[in-house]
Amino acid sequence: MARTPRRHRRLVLPLLCLLSQGATALLFAIFVRYNHETDAALWHWGNNSNVDNEFYFRYPSFQDVHAMIFVGFGFLMVFLQRYGFSSVGFTFLVAAFTLQWATLAQGFLHSFHDGHIHVGVESLINADFCAGAVLISFGAVLGKTGPAQLLLMALLETVLFSVNEFILLSLLGVRDAGGSMTIHTFGAYFGLFLSRVLYRSQLEKSRQRQSSVYHSDLFAMIGTVFLWIFWPSFNSAPTELGDGQHRTALNTYYSLTASTLSTFALSALVSGDGRLDMVHIQNAALAGGVVVGTSSEMMLTPFGAMAAGFLAGTVSTLGYKFFTPVLESKFKVQDTCGVHNLHGMPGVLGALLGVLVAWLATHEAYGDGLQSVFPLVATGQRSATSQAVYQLFGMFVTLGFASMGGSLGGFLLRLPFLDSPPDSQCFEDQVYWEVPGEQEAEAQRPLRAEEPDTQA
């Protein structure tokens, strides 16, 4: 059996890449066109001022989001001692594929008219957001799935993400700029249900590789820090221009400072000897960005952002310490990166915070800006209370799509020809990568002599 998967893999991954690329290219040729701000003829037809091109309002934020997806997520997952190539490499592959596929899936639902999908900088941001959700799910199954499985997962998840997003934003009129629901809650529970279906009772066999070494933890901090600094751009990238983007960035900034402080406090408190745990710092400190994903465009107030961030950092750190083990032992969910703690719980909290802040919205607090944040309330089609109920409903819709989609995905990924790594070869780059020095190294030294910088 050891040889069959390898021969399979030799064809499955390339075939999947080539087939999916062929299909998206064909669909692009038929359906995808430049939008009004991107097309030479259309833009110049209206005698527009260049200052007004959407590009100048959104492209800097887009680039920050782009850095979060590829640098942030990619390196955050490099913490495993022998899975760095796969973490950053599969992030690269899966995200690149998702960007194409999400342009189509979201395009058909959001910007399809006159028989064409019209793309511009907002398409890029939305596609990156979808890639964010897929990478969150990847975090749950990191080390236990091969690249062909991940591509299939992305294929399915992108479709469901787009449908869920469409239902929330377009049909239900839910507000969720930074995606507490559509990105974090969806991505986390999709990944967790998927991981549940792929449960490995024999994962012990690879447990010695499921930890970090000194330098892999430093690489992971690159991911953490890039996610942390650019999160204000993430939440504000798709919001209304002007005060909307400005306020969203500000709220996210304060929320993240608070989640950082609570994470350090809790990490020291829950450890036996008062020392800090890198896993908490790398992850839970980011929960402040997740928890204001829905509400940061609203009049949350700087204090509100801070309180939310504090709570999220606390819940997330406690989750890593106390809930992750239970999740595996009781619920048979093996969550490699702890996405339940960083995206799942803070995402749900963020959705609930959005319910609360929407419920509190008044004409007095928002003035004419109410039109931008809650257009249906501003035009009198809904009361603030009604908006809050829709927000809550949106969360349950998201949980439903994520759990069903993740379960379905799990069964799909169990297809035997997808070349899943064996239980004894999880968290191991050599299964999928040519690793430098593997021959010499294998012959030479015993396992776990590989922490070169940590001995006293």
Place this chain on the structure above:
Amino acid sequence: MARTPRRHRRLVLPLLCLLSQGATALLFAIFVRYNHETDAALWHWGNNSNVDNEFYFRYPSFQDVHAMIFVGFGFLMVFLQRYGFSSVGFTFLVAAFTLQWATLAQGFLHSFHDGHIHVGVESLINADFCAGAVLISFGAVLGKTGPAQLLLMALLETVLFSVNEFILLSLLGVRDAGGSMTIHTFGAYFGLFLSRVLYRSQLEKSRQRQSSVYHSDLFAMIGTVFLWIFWPSFNSAPTELGDGQHRTALNTYYSLTASTLSTFALSALVSGDGRLDMVHIQNAALAGGVVVGTSSEMMLTPFGAMAAGFLAGTVSTLGYKFFTPVLESKFKVQDTCGVHNLHGMPGVLGALLGVLVAWLATHEAYGDGLQSVFPLVATGQRSATSQAVYQLFGMFVTLGFASMGGSLGGFLLRLPFLDSPPDSQCFEDQVYWEVPGEQEAEAQRPLRAEEPDTQA
């Protein structure tokens, strides 16, 4: 005694985090409000064009500054072989705390009206600047202070930073956009005086850890390069819009190229065998950004920027080679990162350069732009010479605040319950962090076998 600090630490760090977070949250709730450009009602009240929102002029620069603080400073200090977790982790903690606290301290002094502090993107930039000063001071005491000490240092330094900044910019009418005085000179001498008070005569016991390994030097270069590329944004982030930001970025760019060339030249010259020293490249090459912090918004000319950068790189490299040892042996100042060479001397040089360029300011050279750069000179309230004298005075005020503040801070940080690391455990992550593989590693190999990639 070995057990008492650990029990202390278990409570001191979390308590400090929670108390300070509680206090800032309370003050935020009472005092901090969105400003006119961030508030939904206020922004829409005036029928503003979104193009005019300050966000679009300053947010991209802010993000670059944000990257410098967390990626740049954080990774620059990772050069120590066994202190990477602390370098990047404590940078994270201390900067996050400072961002909150500086919003308040600077807000009360700069943007307090009608009983409230009004925040927007400029508040974010200013808070990040204050965090920069605190991290410079951190560089002086790196490896010799625990996180609780650093939080207290940040608490004190932020207040003094804000007062000094207020005196210079608001009371004295001094120009210092990129902070040669307010950030670099202040941060460096605060840290150096603090380090003087905390002088450890027995630091030899930890000397074997006070050096780099091959990969830690590469991590540090991540910090260097991010600081280098984004420094034009740092100096230009708070300057006047239009030509002001444009010119500042340009001057900083040229100054940095020159400090890089002089650093390479001098590093090879002063070494015994013509080889380059990573310490110089990682640090002194950045001195060009520091030295034009005051003058880059002025009509410095590209040549002037280049000459200044060249001088700064030279002085800084010579400082690392010849002055740092003297600083420790004669002045009993142990300056781990050599902040005196990168921020202290170039900061003072930058202040003096500002004196010179202000003195040379004429209506002819600045035209109507004089109003933006030297408003008091443009309106005739001051002559250029008088402005130059004020600039010089501002430097001495800064040195005074920094030296007194740093000394005070040093005595504060000697409070015994703050859990300073013992002399034999400086520059060591394991004191404050759970380090992967420490048990196996400790049992296994002798000290300093940890340079795995450098042996021939």
Place this chain on the structure above:
Amino acid sequence: MARTPRRHRRLVLPLLCLLSQGATALLFAIFVRYNHETDAALWHWGNNSNVDNEFYFRYPSFQDVHAMIFVGFGFLMVFLQRYGFSSVGFTFLVAAFTLQWATLAQGFLHSFHDGHIHVGVESLINADFCAGAVLISFGAVLGKTGPAQLLLMALLETVLFSVNEFILLSLLGVRDAGGSMTIHTFGAYFGLFLSRVLYRSQLEKSRQRQSSVYHSDLFAMIGTVFLWIFWPSFNSAPTELGDGQHRTALNTYYSLTASTLSTFALSALVSGDGRLDMVHIQNAALAGGVVVGTSSEMMLTPFGAMAAGFLAGTVSTLGYKFFTPVLESKFKVQDTCGVHNLHGMPGVLGALLGVLVAWLATHEAYGDGLQSVFPLVATGQRSATSQAVYQLFGMFVTLGFASMGGSLGGFLLRLPFLDSPPDSQCFEDQVYWEVPGEQEAEAQRPLRAEEPDTQA
């Protein structure tokens, strides 16, 4: 002989740095002035609105390009196990020098009037582009040249780059915004011809160092990912404002996703056992950015961008697998980083794609935007076919300049006092850098025990 070079180097590198810095500073003093948008008097003279300052349209893109040059190129070349200091350090030195020198060379040719060179944000972008070409050439000779040689190479290459660029863009009216020809083709073939002249028949002696270790490959991925995410800014930084920048960024984004998918597919296909090769992922995945350098500002269509990226990733991966060995054995070109695969072939393909897309340009497709993309066609001075012929001619001019320049450079770099590393000391940091722990390490362990994280 072993001692003479070291004594030489002690003077050659510093002297070259100081001389070149002195010369550029002098030329800056005489010739370089702020342009209309950077000068306080000139900008305020016209009563301009700050919104219109070029700074706000181009500075965010410039910063992305700046990150690509220093972070992207610098770290991409860190993949060698013992050459990380040199890769990132010499990138730093050579690029800093080139930025100064290119400001002059390009300034004399492009923005010289009234006896002065006028600089602004576009000068910064153009200088960074020139540095990109120089660093591509550096990639071909990486590990086999000392810093003094590299400075001389940059001196010569910058001049030829600027002349070639001037001929193409100004004399021939060729379009090449993202530099498929002027940057990638020029830089690659300059480097390859230079490497041909510097051919080392005894390079086997250093072959054991010409490979990666586990963590050096992860550092290289930092370079890859930063190049990948910011490439849309690279191609769009100098294009026309409005739809031009917008479309260029969009096309580049889609092209890169396709080259990533084809690289993963081909890498797995061409390996013996279906496993992926880090060399391909680190490099060939970027070919999509190169291949649309000329055409991404044109009406390429998203599908066209995708098809081009797919082709480039394929050609590039096949090049690494099959052509690089032939290049060395048959053509005696030792191409350390495989720049022929990443920049050479995709650059030529990109030039040809530009020929095709220019040939297809119609008034109907571009509307009034034709004026921005093909001004000579819009004004009737040329037909689209004629523009296509000029584009093709531009490619041959570039190949001519690159091959002659590279050959000339090769003979120049063979000057004996430039201290080239001996055949047995190539790809080795210790020749030019003080490396931590070298004494202990040398005494201690055999070669190639240095892959600490890859043994099972």
